């Protein structure tokens with residue numbers, strides 16, 4: 233119960249990583265609200281608040297901030313998790329792709345931070361979900377990679393400008409088995425082979441689960457992590473630890 237007495241907003245908690253974070257923060261004692269672009273999921277525990285909100289839309293995020301204030305009075309934890317992926321190179325990317333992807337992954341994080349920071353009058357912890365793809369370029373994910381690099385940079389700026397009252401960190405997941413990961417593997421010419429190859433590159437011997445990310449998010453949210461700010465924490469089962477040079481040579 234490390235989060236007893238705290239209030240949390242997690243964006244994009246319908247499914248996947250966001251849902252795992254919602255449930256973990258609630259298990260640790262926080263009062264939690266989450267949001268998505270449509271109806272409340274029928275299996276969301278009743279003690280979790282749900283708001284319809286589109287993080288890429290300024291008016292929608294301002295309304296969400298009003299709902300957080302009306303419900304909780306203030307906010308201790310913000311998890312910017314909502315995100316989309318578009319599998320295209322830069323040359324294939326349309327203006328509409330830019331608006332959808334950067335609107336959600338970059339502008340959405342900016343808007344939520346800007347509108348929620350004033351609610352963190354008693355101090356707060358912001359946790360942004362970045363990606364290992366923001367540090368090294370995954371082929372065919374040009375804007376996605378760039379959007380996550382933006383998130384990592386904004387994380388450091390918020391920590392520098394708003395500390396010590398507000399701590400801000402990013403979690404950089406590797407392969408986490410969610411709908412987004414399934415969709416990416418499905419695009420490969422041989423999805424089973426692509427999955428087996430990716431798995432073989434994990435020193436941990438497995439892909440990640442939403443609960444892995446949720447465990448780190450819960451620690452970053454709690455007071456025990458008071459010295460942690462302005463950092464990007466990779467959590468990828470060791471995927472990016474290996475040198476890409478000379479695979480299998482020795």
Ligand SMILES: NC(=O)c1ccc[n+]([C@@H]2O[C@H](COP(=O)([O-])OP(=O)(O)OC[C@H]3O[C@@H](n4cnc5c(N)ncnc54)[C@H](OP(=O)(O)O)[C@@H]3O)[C@@H](O)[C@H]2O)c1
Pocket residue numbers: 243244245246247248249250267268269270285286287288312313314315316336340361362363364404405406407408409410411412413
């Ligand atoms: N899975 C991985 O391997 C992996 C790796 C690295 C980073 N990540 C990052 O982790 C985060 C979660 O990914 P995931 O794998 O859990 O994806 P997911 O299963 O596709 O879930 C994404 C969530 O984001 C919400 N969302 C999307 N656009 C939104 C918007 N404009 N406003 C509000 N909510 C929105 C969706 O909810 P609605 O449909 O209800 O709006 C959905 O609940 C993302 O930021 C992703 O980039 C994932």
